[in-house]
Each structure stands twice: as C-alpha cells, then as structure tokens.
Amino acid sequence: MTAALPDAVVPGPVLVIGCGLIGTSVALGLRDLGVQVHLRDARPSNVELAASLGAGTADPVEVPALVVVAVPPAAVVETARAALAEFPSAVVTDVASVKGSVCEALTDPRFVGGHPMAGKERSGPMAASALLFEGRAWAVVPADGTDLGAIALVEQVATALGSVVRRMDAASHDRAVALVSHVPHLVSALTAGLLTQADGDDLALAGQGLRDVIRIAGSDRGLWVDIIGSNAGQVGAILDDLAVRLDDLRSAVHRADGSVAEHLDRGRAGVARVPGKHGEQPAALASVFVSIDDTPGELSRLFAAIGDAGVNIEDMRIDHELGRLVGVVEVVVQAGVAEHLHTALTERGWAAFR
Ligand SMILES: NC(=O)c1ccc[n+]([C@@H]2O[C@H](COP(=O)([O-])OP(=O)(O)OC[C@H]3O[C@@H](n4cnc5c(N)ncnc54)[C@H](O)[C@@H]3O)[C@@H](O)[C@H]2O)c1
Numbered sequence: 001m002t003a004a005l006p007d008a009v010v011p012g013p014v015l016v017i018g019c020g021l022i023g024t025s026v027a028l029g030l031r032d033l034g035v036q037v038h039l040r041d042a043r044p045s046n047v048e049l050a051a052s053l054g055a056g057t058a059d060p061v062e063v064p065a066l067v068v069v070a071v072p073p074a075a076v077v078e079t080a081r082a083a084l085a086e087f088p089s090a091v092v093t094d095v096a097s098v099k100g101s102v103c104e105a106l107t108d109p110r111f112v113g114g115h116p117m118a119g120k121e122r123s124g125p126m127a128a129s130a131l132l133f134e135g136r137a138w139a140v141v142p143a144d145g146t147d148l149g150a151i152a153l154v155e156q157v158a159t160a161l162g163s164v165v166r167r168m169d170a171a172s173h174d175r176a177v178a179l180v181s182h183v184p185h186l187v188s189a190l191t192a193g194l195l196t197q198a199d200g201d202d203l204a205l206a207g208q209g210l211r212d213v214i215r216i217a218g219s220d221r222g223l224w225v226d227i228i229g230s231n232a233g234q235v236g237a238i239l240d241d242l243a244v245r246l247d248d249l250r251s252a253v254h255r256a257d258g259s260v261a262e263h264l265d266r267g268r269a270g271v272a273r274v275p276g277k278h279g280e281q282p283a284a285l286a287s288v289f290v291s292i293d294d295t296p297g298e299l300s301r302l303f304a305a306i307g308d309a310g311v312n313i314e315d316m317r318i319d320h321e322l323g324r325l326v327g328v329v330e331v332v333v334q335a336g337v338a339e340h341l342h343t344a345l346t347e348r349g350w351a352a353f354r
C-alpha cells in the first residue's frame, strides 16, 4: 500500500456510491494516493468485492469531503440528490456518460457534473483499475451557480487520478460524446451484429482488424440502452448524417469505379485529427510484426531484444490463433525507428516483417 499523502493533495474522506468498473477504479486510484475511501452500492457483494481489491472500506462515513456517484445514468439524479441531502457539507460529483439530463436536474451549488472518458467493455469491480484514467480526458461540467470550490475539488481529483480536465457545458458535452463515443459504439454493435449470421469457418479468419472494430460492442447492454436513450437527440442527428454517407458509400462500392477512395481518404483524415494522450497530436507511429513461438519465455526474449536495439515500445498487441503454435506480435514504435528495429530483430534471428 502507498503511504498516505497529506490531505492537501486530495482531501478526504471520499464516499464512492456504485462500486462497478468506474466507481471501483476511482476508489482504487484514490487509495493509491493515500485518500480514505468509503464504499457503497445497491449490491452488497460489489462493495465486498471492491473492498477486497483494496478500494476502501464498507464502513459508513459521517462527513465525506466528496461523494462520487458512479451508478448507471438513470439512477444518477436520485442518488446524487440523496447524497446532497445526507451530507450537507460534501461536494457531490458523478461520472455518467450523459450530462444534459443530470445537470439540468441537479442545480445544487455543491453538485459538479463529471465524466471520465475512460472505460472498458467489461463491467463490475473485477474489471476496475487504478490506472484507468491515466492520460484520458475528464469532462467537468459545472452550471452557472456551481460553487467554485466544488469545481476546484472535482478538477483536483480528476487531475490526481491522471486525467486531463476539460471544463465544458452540458450541451457541448453531449454533442461531443455523441460523436466520439455513442455513435462509434452503435457502429461497432452493427458491425458485430453482422457476425451473428456468419459461418464458423468464416469467423475463424478473424484478425485484429475485426477485433479493433468490435471490442466495444461487447459492453453491457443495459448501460448502453440507458446512455443512448439519454442522448437520443444528439445521437440520432449524427446517425442521420451517417445514413446519408453509408448510402453514398454503398453506391460507390456497387459502381466499383474507385470513388470509394474518397470515403477512405476522409476516414484517414479523421484518424489523423484524433489527439493522442494528454491532448497532443498523435505521434507518427509504425508497426513491426514479429512471429513468435507459443512457448514460455518467448515474449520476454523478444522484449529484451527490442530493449537491446534501444527502441521504446509505444504499444503492442498479440494476435494468437487458437490451436496454432505461433503468434504474431505487433510492436508499435515511433515511425523513425521502425526500420532500425526491423533490421535489428532480423539480424538477431527473429521473423520480423513490416
Ligand atoms: N463503462 C464505461 O466504459 C464508462 C466510462 C465512463 C463513465 N461511465 C459511467 O459510469 C457509470 C457507471 O458505469 P460502470 O461501467 O461502472 O457500470 P457498472 O455496472 O460496472 O457499475 C455500476 C454499479 O452501480 C451499482 N448501482 C446501480 N444502481 C445503484 C443505485 N441506485 N445505488 C447504488 N448503487 C447502484 C451497481 O450495483 C454497480 O455496482 C455510468 O453512469 C456510466 O455512464 C461508464
């Protein structure tokens, strides 16, 4: 356990209501900062699990400095209202994926809307991680009358958990997340839905491209029904636009005259616009693929070889087909050193390709 930091860094105690993926991740991160964390959930087993992971204590709290409401969007308003009444000196914040309905209903100066732009396709405390918010945006959504000290506290907590604070109003937030989170989720679900009709032999060919596109489609159904329903206006408007583009793309594909390139070019231009971690423009990265035997110690040997070549790994993934004795490791590095790494690994006897 990390030694306790003085209260000045992040004041406590903090009460987390909702010990699922996000609540437990907040709690674990705060515990790592030495903050006293209390846990509460409609499901006692989730409190027990979160506490057993080191996220805090199930003991009741008398005077929390901050209450973090990490329950599904539909339960946020009622839960936050109850917390504001139960703890009259506490700042209350939430983490829900939609802010309009929440911030309109909660006008208390001690309430500050929040939304960490980090998550997973898995739910519950077992999926939680103290590092989940590292380098991710955290939208902070105050209203006109919100107490300035309350805003400062929530921003301090988000920053201490490694996030980059983006202060914005609720309408701008909901418009933005419709584009960068909610519609991409639905597109992923549509693509994954096509697979329900697929032949098993066809699915056996699935590589990393498909997995990249469909990962988020595996998320909790109830949570996403709630999210999409709470942001239906913004999501619907983007889907209308997307439907026109899909029609256009469909015609281009049927014409087979090369005009599909316009859509591919627009896609590449969109990818280039997404900032990397901490809001900087994405670094120019390149991949080196290495074929490895599926035997103990192979990966650590590969990492050692990459280290010997003096190259820093920016990201990596392993594509491994069940039943095969080899896997392919994609090593993502700065574009400027990719050729050097390729040569260095080949010289050391690795089956590397670009
Ligand atoms: N999953 C993500 O990727 C993600 C990312 C950012 C924000 N969020 C937001 O975080 C919130 C929680 O999502 P999650 O993914 O952690 O879900 P989760 O299902 O993992 O956790 C939700 C927890 O809330 C508890 N709960 C439900 N109703 C409650 C109530 N009325 N009182 C107390 N506890 C209650 C559940 O038992 C569960 O432990 C949601 O508002 C969601 O929009 C989710």
Ligand SMILES: O=C(O)C(=O)C[C@]1(C(=O)O)C=C[C@@H](O)C=C1
Binding pocket: 096, 097, 116, 117, 118, 119, 120, 121, 122, 180, 181, 182, 216
């Ligand atoms: O990475 C994922 O699994 C997510 O879906 C995370 C994600 C996102 O769209 O980026 C999903 C919903 C949340 O409101 C915030 C983050």
